[in-house]
Amino acid sequence: MEGSIEKSYNLVAEAFQSHHSHLLAYIGYRIGNDDDAEDLVQDVFVRLLECGKMLREDTIKSFVFTIANNLITDYLRRFYKKQEITSYMMESIKPEVRSFESDIIARDLEKHEKAVMHMLPSQRKKIYYMNRFMDMSSDDISDKLCLSKRTVENHLFLGRKEIRKYIKECI
DSSP states (O other), rough: OHOOOOOOHHHHHHHHHHHHHHHHHHHHHSSSOOHHHHHHHHHHOOOOOOOGGGGTTTTHHHHHHHHHHHHHHHHHHHHHHHHHHHHHHHHSOOHHHHHHHHHHHHHHHHHHHHHHHHHHHHHHHHHHHHHTTTTTOOOHHHHHOOOOHHHHHHHHHHHHHHHHHHHHHHH
């Protein structure tokens, strides 16, 4: 009896070493969250330990990915249910409360956007400001600054990318 438990533990340890990185990549791709993917990978191997005597060398890989698929399904079910509940709660909040919160969030984001905008190179900052806050098109900006439309679009692309990256880190 003691030998079969030890054999199961050894099989799980070997499976962990050989399948951990592939499983982590697979789960991470499916759920889109690296931290939760790591947790799910650990859960896979904990559940694998619970299988005990059923484990065999030739079936352990199938067990690993079957357990992973079941955990992913459960995770996604909970995730979408949580989103549905959150959405329902947001719909039930009075519009004036929601708009007040939205206004605060929008002002805060705009403050961060302007702070990052001031750190951009001068030409990019000018082009971004004209487009974002003066509602000028790329054609209008290129005419006003005597630049090619492609140069203006490139500056806008890079400026937006930097600002998006910064705001993403804030959120």
